Amino acid sequence: MIGWNRKPRSNRKSRLLLTLALTVPAMAIAGEVTLTGEGSVRYEPDSARLQFTASAEHELPQKATERVAALMEQWREGITEYRDQLNDYADASVNLYTRTLPASERDEEPRKQAVASQTISFSISDLTLLNPLLQKAQAVGLDYHLGPHQFFHSDETVMEQEALARAIADAQARCRFVASQLDQTCGDVVTININGGHRPVPMMMAEAKSMSDTVSSVGEREIQASVSATFELD
Template structure:
């Protein structure tokens, strides 16, 4: 009876051991890589706006501001990439009343937006100074600044993550008196950029004193064969 039971169990036991044997010669681990860098470019957007009793007056005021802006940045114009000031907006709004029987006043609001990018951050504060002088609206945040060759930086971080995975595999293999061989599978995780500490222009008296360093981080999950 024992022999019969043994014959019945052996095929199932052997089948159960096959995956374990196959997995015994593999190791799955994570590799991490990062690259620190300083942004060298910026995307900027400024808006000239005016509110008057009549649409023509509001439009004329914005046109005047835009003419002053173009004149003030003429020496930098050929260094502004993808320059556009075609975004014009004109609408009317009703002024809230203070008294219930007060007649509501209608006002015309005109605005025009300028957008461009720069690949020389030395231009940043002179441009901000002109915008502040004319009362143009703008906002600077971490998304305003970037590196002109971030694709290359991301590849560097990925290469370091792969090298880190290989290094960890070699360590594990050496502890097992084995050798780390070819990659069986690899999954690449996306990189991310932590928000840097930076000085932003928040009012007409502020200038950007430091953009701050950033870091691209990435990781890979890899399965290596062990010999």
């Protein structure tokens, strides 16, 4: 009889161990919450990247080139007082090509026209130079386009980090709120992902005075950042 009783005891012990094996891991697994955080920093640009083009046309390539050279000489003389404040200055980019003009009369042959151009590029870290330089370019007759993408801040990297720090802090604050609603506390970070980049977004376009074509307001920019994070709930 004793020998027959040992087998049921062994079965009860095995069932108990199996129950513990299934229960303990489930108790050890902490709850988790996944949420997003967003942050942004607003600022006004303090720098600009500018590009101007001197161009001229003539039937003879040499004449077109000479006209561009004359425009460049006027430009260089006009910006003498600002030259030391122009960063990464370059004006050696020269282009010469020939285009065909349509005949004005049916019996006329199309005419060839030489087009010469020279590009000037640089950046400024003082926006008070912007309007004087634009006026110099207008006086010489240089072509240019001024858009919001040409303005930036010299400390944008620091601002990108600040926007990211605010996004992380926002995620932590949301985690604490969720945990408090569940009578728990926000624990360690399990995973965190940074969503997208930190490209500055113009809040408004650069405004120009219609009569003199000078900039009166650059406008604000906003750097945005977001994160997706998973936290333990203790």
